[in-house]
Amino acid sequence: MTxxxxxxxxxxxxxxxxxxxxxxxxxxIAGDPALAFLGVDATPEAVAxxxxxxxxxxxxxxxxxxxxxxxxxxxFGVSLREGRPVIVVVSEVxxxxxxxxxxxxxxxxLIGLPAGILAAVYRGQFIDRLVMVGSxxxxxxxxxxxxxxxxxxxxxxxxxxxxxxxxxxxxxxxPTVTLATAFIGVVSxxxxxxxxxVLNRPFxxxxxxxxLPASTVLWRHALPNAAIPIVTVTGLMxxxxxxxxxxxxxxxxWPGMGRLLVTSVLSSDLPVIQFIVILLVITMIFTNFAxxxxxxxxxxxxGHRGSMPVAGSAR
Amino acid sequence: xxxxxxxxxxxxxxxxxxxxxxxxxxxxEPPLLCIEDYSVSFDTPAxxxxxxxxxxxxxxxxxxxxxxxxxxxxxxxxxxGLVRLLNGKHAxxxxxxxxxxxLCDIPVRALDEIRGRRIGVIFQDAVGSLDPIRTVxxxxxxxxRRNTGRRxxxxxxxxxxxxxxxxxxxxxxxxxxxxxxxxxxxxRVAIALALVGDPELIIADEPTTxxxxxxxxxxxxxxxxxCTQRNAALIFVTHDLLAAxxxxxxxxxFYAGRIVEVAQLDVGFSKLxxxxxxxxxxxxxxxxxxxAPRPIPGEMPSFxxxxxxxxxxxxxxxxxxxxxxxxxGPDRFRRMHVQCHFPVNTTFGTAVPETADLSRSVKxxxxxxxxxxxxxxxxxxxxxxxxxxxxxFAADNRHVALTGIDLAIGRGECVALIxxxxxxxxxxxxxxxxxxxxxxxxxxxxxxxxxxxxxxxTRQYPVQIIFQDARSALDPRLNIGQQIEEPLRVNHLGTAxxxxxxxxxxxxxxxxxxxxxxxxxxxxxxxxxxRVEIARALVMNPSLLVCDEPTSALDVSxxxxxxxxxxxLKQSLELSLLFITHDIAAARPLADRIAVLRQxxxxxxxxxxxxxxxxxxxxxxELITLxxxxxxxxxxxxxxxxEPRQAVSRRQQYQDISx
Numbered sequence: 001m002t003x004x005x006x007x008x009x010x011x012x013x014x015x016x017x018x019x020x021x022x023x024x025x026x027x028x029i030a031g032d033p034a035l036a037f038l039g040v041d042a043t044p045e046a047v048a049x050x051x052x053x054x055x056x057x058x059x060x061x062x063x064x065x066x067x068x069x070x071x072x073x074x075x076f077g078v079s080l081r082e083g084r085p086v087i088v089v090v091s092e093v094x095x096x097x098x099x100x101x102x103x104x105x106x107x108x109x110l111i112g113l114p115a116g117i118l119a120a121v122y123r124g125q126f127i128d129r130l131v132m133v134g135s136x137x138x139x140x141x142x143x144x145x146x147x148x149x150x151x152x153x154x155x156x157x158x159x160x161x162x163x164x165x166x167x168x169x170x171x172x173x174x175p176t177v178t179l180a181t182a183f184i185g186v187v188s189x190x191x192x193x194x195x196x197x198v199l200n201r202p203f204x205x206x207x208x209x210x211x212l213p214a215s216t217v218l219w220r221h222a223l224p225n226a227a228i229p230i231v232t233v234t235g236l237m238x239x240x241x242x243x244x245x246x247x248x249x250x251x252x253x254w255p256g257m258g259r260l261l262v263t264s265v266l267s268s269d270l271p272v273i274q275f276i277v278i279l280l281v282i283t284m285i286f287t288n289f290a291x292x293x294x295x296x297x298x299x300x301x302x303g304h305r306g307s308m309p310v311a312g313s314a315r
Numbered sequence: 316x317x318x319x320x321x322x323x324x325x326x327x328x329x330x331x332x333x334x335x336x337x338x339x340x341x342x343x344e345p346p347l348l349c350i351e352d353y354s355v356s357f358d359t360p361a362x363x364x365x366x367x368x369x370x371x372x373x374x375x376x377x378x379x380x381x382x383x384x385x386x387x388x389x390x391x392x393x394x395x396g397l398v399r400l401l402n403g404k405h406a407x408x409x410x411x412x413x414x415x416x417x418l419c420d421i422p423v424r425a426l427d428e429i430r431g432r433r434i435g436v437i438f439q440d441a442v443g444s445l446d447p448i449r450t451v452x453x454x455x456x457x458x459x460r461r462n463t464g465r466r467x468x469x470x471x472x473x474x475x476x477x478x479x480x481x482x483x484x485x486x487x488x489x490x491x492x493x494x495x496x497x498x499x500x501x502x503r504v505a506i507a508l509a510l511v512g513d514p515e516l517i518i519a520d521e522p523t524t525x526x527x528x529x530x531x532x533x534x535x536x537x538x539x540x541x542c543t544q545r546n547a548a549l550i551f552v553t554h555d556l557l558a559a560x561x562x563x564x565x566x567x568x569f570y571a572g573r574i575v576e577v578a579q580l581d582v583g584f585s586k587l588x589x590x591x592x593x594x595x596x597x598x599x600x601x602x603x604x605x606x607a608p609r610p611i612p613g614e615m616p617s618f619x620x621x622x623x624x625x626x627x628x629x630x631x632x633x634x635x636x637x638x639x640x641x642x643x644g645p646d647r648f649r650r651m652h653v654q655c656h657f658p659v660n661t662t663f664g665t666a667v668p669e670t671a672d673l674s675r676s677v678k679x680x681x682x683x684x685x686x687x688x689x690x691x692x693x694x695x696x697x698x699x700x701x702x703x704x705x706x707x708f709a710a711d712n713r714h715v716a717l718t719g720i721d722l723a724i725g726r727g728e729c730v731a732l733i734x735x736x737x738x739x740x741x742x743x744x745x746x747x748x749x750x751x752x753x754x755x756x757x758x759x760x761x762x763x764x765x766x767x768x769x770x771x772x773t774r775q776y777p778v779q780i781i782f783q784d785a786r787s788a789l790d791p792r793l794n795i796g797q798q799i800e801e802p803l804r805v806n807h808l809g810t811a812x813x814x815x816x817x818x819x820x821x822x823x824x825x826x827x828x829x830x831x832x833x834x835x836x837x838x839x840x841x842x843x844x845x846r847v848e849i850a851r852a853l854v855m856n857p858s859l860l861v862c863d864e865p866t867s868a869l870d871v872s873x874x875x876x877x878x879x880x881x882x883x884l885k886q887s888l889e890l891s892l893l894f895i896t897h898d899i900a901a902a903r904p905l906a907d908r909i910a911v912l913r914q915x916x917x918x919x920x921x922x923x924x925x926x927x928x929x930x931x932x933x934x935x936x937e938l939i940t941l942x943x944x945x946x947x948x949x950x951x952x953x954x955x956x957x958e959p960r961q962a963v964s965r966r967q968q969y970q971d972i973s974x
Contacts, residue, residue: 210431301447301448
C-alpha cells in the first residue's frame with residue numbers, strides 16, 4: 001500500500017507541473033496579457049510600466065522559473081485585476097463552489113442510484129422505461145438551457161425563487177437542481193446497466209438458495225459488486241461538475257470559483273487563472289486517487305493481481 | 316393437505332398402459348417430497364416453450380435420487396423450480412409437496428424460511444456461486460445468522476465445524492476470497508454453506524461437472540457420506556450415469572422435458588429398462604470391453620418439436636409403428652416406472668466390477684505405434700511463465716509449468732495427454748502449436764508435403780487446434796460457412812468457388828448437412844458446434860490436430876459422437892492427434908498411446924491398453940482407480956485419494972507439528 005501511494009504521489013506531482021506549464025505558456029502565447037488587461041488603447045508607457053511591474057518583460061522561460069520559485073515559497077502572486085494576493089481572492093469564492101458541488105453531487109447520488117437500482121430490478125417494466133426516458137432527457141438537456149428555463153418558470157412566472165446570488169437557503173435550489181440533473185441521468189443509467197450485469201450472476205441465485213431474503217441479497221451482494229463501474233463514472237463526473245459549475249454560476253450569478261475563472265480569463269488575470277488551474281488539477285488527481293483506493297476496498301482481487309499464481313489460468 | 320391426500324389416493328386410478336410399477340402403494344410415512352404434474356414453460360421471443368411437462372416423482376427421507384439427462388432434458392429446470400429459483404419469465408403448473416407444504420403456493424417469505432434451512436442447494440459453478448468480493452467467512456456469517464440465529468464466535472465455531480465436516484480442516488479458508496480457492500475447495504465451501512441449516516433435502520446441480528476426475532470422486536464421496544450421516548435426501552443432477560451410480564440409490568432419467576424412467580440403482584444398472592437409459596449408458600466411454608463408445612444417433616428434439624408421443628422414437632433402435640402413433644402411458648407414477656411401450660428386458664450393466672476385470676479382459680490394440688518419423692518431437696521441453704519484472708520491488712512471480720518433456724507423435728498416431736487441471740497439459744498443446752515458446756528444449760516438426768489441400772498452398776498450416784468450448788471459439792456473428800472458409804480466405808487460397816466447394820466437403824466430412832453453411836452459431840447445438848470447429852481445423856488439411864478437452868463440455872451421447880468422428884477422421888485422413896483430457900476413459904477409444912502428466916512432468920507414457928492394464932507409476936494407477944466406476948457406497952471418505960498438493964503438504968505439516 002505504501003508503494004502504491006508513493007507511486008501515485010510522484011505521478012501526481014508530475015501531472016500538476018505539466019498542467020501548470022501548459023496553462024502558463026498558453027495564456028502568454030495566446031496574446032499579450034498587458035494589452036488584454038489594459039485595453040488596446042493604452043499608452044506604450046503604461047504598458048511598459050505594467051509589464052515591468054508584473055515581470056512580463058522577461059523572456060517566457062525566465063518568467064516561468066520565477067513563478068516556480070515563488071510557488072516554492074508559497075507565493076501564488078497577486079491578482080492583476082484586484083491587486084490583492086491570489087490566494088485571498090480565490091479562497092473567498094471556493095467555499096461557495098464547494099457547497100454547490102457538494103449539494104449537486106449529493107442530489108445526483110440520492111436520486112440517480114435508487115432510480116438505477118429500481119430500473120434494473122424491474123427491468124423491462126414501466127418503472128424501468130420511466131427512469132430511462134428521464135435519464136436521456138436529463139443528460140441531453142444543456143445545463144445552461146435548463147437553468148434559463150428554471151429561471152423563467154420559478155422566478156419570472158411563479159416568483160417563488162430568487163434569480164441569483166447565494167444569500168439565502170432557497171437560492172441554492174435552482175443551481176443545485178440544474179447542476180445535478182445531467183448527472184442524475186448518467187448515474188442512473190450506469191447504475192442500471194451495472195446492476196443488470198450483476199443480477200444475472202450465479203452467486204445471487206446461490207445466496208437466495210441459502211435462504212437470504214431478496215432485499216438482503218440486493219444490498220449485501222448485488223450492490224457492492226455493481227459499485228465498481230459506478231465509482232468509475234462518479235470519479236469522471238467530478239471533472240464535469242467543475243465545468244458545469246462555471247456555466248451555472250454565470251447563469252445564476254453565483255459568487256463562486258467558476259464565475260471567477262470566467263471573469264479572470266476574459267480579463268487575462270494570469271495569476272488567478274494559474275492558481276485555479278492548480279486547484280482543478282489537484283481536485284482531479286485527488287478524485288482519481290480516491291477512486292483507486294475505493295476500487296481496492298470494493299474489490300479484493302485488484303490488489304492481489306500481481307501476486308496471483310499462474311496455475312489457475314492453465315485450465 | 317386435502318388436495319395432497321386426494322392426489323395420493325387417486326394415484327392408482329391413473330395407471331396407464333406401458334407403465335410398470337415396481338413398488339406397492341403401502342407407505343408408512345408420507346414422502347418428503349412429492350412432485351405432482353409439475354410443468355414449467357418459459358416465455359421467449361419465439362413464443363411459449365415448454366421446458367418440462369408433467370413431472371411426477373416422490374422422494375422419501377434419506378433417499379438419494381440422481382436426475383440424469385442430457386442438456387435441455389429439463390433436469391436442472393425441475394430442480395430450480397423446486398425451490399422457485401428459475402430466472403426469466405416463466406409459468407408453472409402442478410404442485411410440489413415438501414413435507415406437507417405446497418412450495419408452489421406459499422409466499423416468497425415462507426419460502427425463504429425453507430430454502431437454506433430445510434432444502435440446501437449446491438450449484439455447478441462453485442466459484443461463481445460465491446460472491447467474489449466477500450470472504451468465505453462472510454458468506455458463512457450471513458448464512459448462519461439467517462438460518463440458525465447464531466452470531467459472533469458461536470457462528471464461527473459452527474462454520475469451522477462445517478468446514479471440517481467437508482474436509483477443510485484449515486481454518487484459514489474462512490479468511491480467503493473465492494478467487495483464492497481451487498475448484499475442489501470452492502465446491503467444498505459451497506457444500507458446507509448448504510449444510511448450515513441442516514437441510515432434510517440437498518439438491519446438487521451438477522456439482523462435479525467442472526472438476527477433474529480426482530476432485531470429482533472426492534466430492535461424490537463427500538456427498539454420499541454427508542447424506543448418510545445426516546439422513547438427508549439428495550437430488551443429484553448429472554449427465555453422467557456412472558457418477559449417478561456411485562452416489563445414488565435411485566435414478567430418474569430425463570429426456571426432452573419428461574421423466575422417461577425411474578429406477579433403483581442398488582444393483583448397478585440392471586434395473587434400467589428404457590431404451591434411452593440403456594443407450595445413454597452405452598455411450599459412456601469405459602475402461603473395459605469395447606473401447607468405442609456407442610453414440611446415440613441424432614439429437615434431442617428441440618422445444619418446438621416435442622409432442623405427446625414418445626420423444627425418443629426417432630433415435631430409438633427398438634422403435635416400431637406403435638411408437639409413432641400412440642403415446643406411451645402418462646407419466647403419473649411417482650415411484651418406479653418406465654415410460655415406454657416396449658421396455659427393454661435386459662441385464663445390461665449387471666456385471667460392472669470394472670476394476671476386477673481390468674487385468675483380464677483387455678487385449679492389446681492391433682495398431683502398433685508408428686515406426687516412421689514422428690510428425691512432431693519435443694525434446695527436453697521446459698516452460699517457465701513470468702520472470703523478473705521491470706519493477707525491482709515486485710515479487711518474483713515465476714511459475715514452472717513444464718520440465719523435461721520428451722514426447723513424439725507419429726504419423727497417424729493419437730497420443731492422449733492425461734492430467735489434472737493445472738498439470739500443464741494445455742501448455743504442451745500451445746507449445747506444439749507455436750503459440751508459446753518453450754523456455755528450454757526444442758520442438759522439431761517433420762511434415763510431409765501437403766497434397767490434399769486446395770492448390771496454391773504458399774504456406775502450410777500443418778498443426779491445428781480444436782478447443783473445449785466450441786461456442787466461444789466461434790465468432791457469434793459469422794455464419795458457419797464463413798467461419799470454415801476463413802482460414803482459406805485470409806491466406807488467399809483458391810477462388811471463391813473452390814473455397815465454397817471445400818466448405819461443403821468439410822461439412823460432409825463431419826457429418827453435417829450443407830445447409831448448416833448459412834446458419835449462425837447460436838442456432839446450433841453444442842455437439843454440432845464442436846463438429847464445426849473440427850471442420851474449421853481440418854479445412855487447412857493439417858497433419859496434426861491438437862484437441863484440447865474437446866468433449867469434456869458435452870453430454871455423454873454427444874461426446875461419444877465426437878469421439879467416433881475423431882476416430883474415423885484419424886483413420887481416413889491419417890491424421891495425428893494430441894488428445895488433451897483429464898478423463899482417461901474418454902481417451903481410451905482414440906489413443907494409441909497415453910502420456911500421463913503431473914505437475915508439469917511426464918510420469919508415464921505407453922500404449923493405451925498397457926497403461927490401463929499394468930500402469931507402473933502410482934499416480935497413473937490412482938487415476939485409473941478414480942475413473943473405474945465401482946459403487947462407492949461402502950467405501951468411506953477415509954479411502955479418499957490424496958488431496959491436492961498444497962493441502963497435503965499443509966496437513967502433513969500440521970500433523971508433524973502435532974505429533
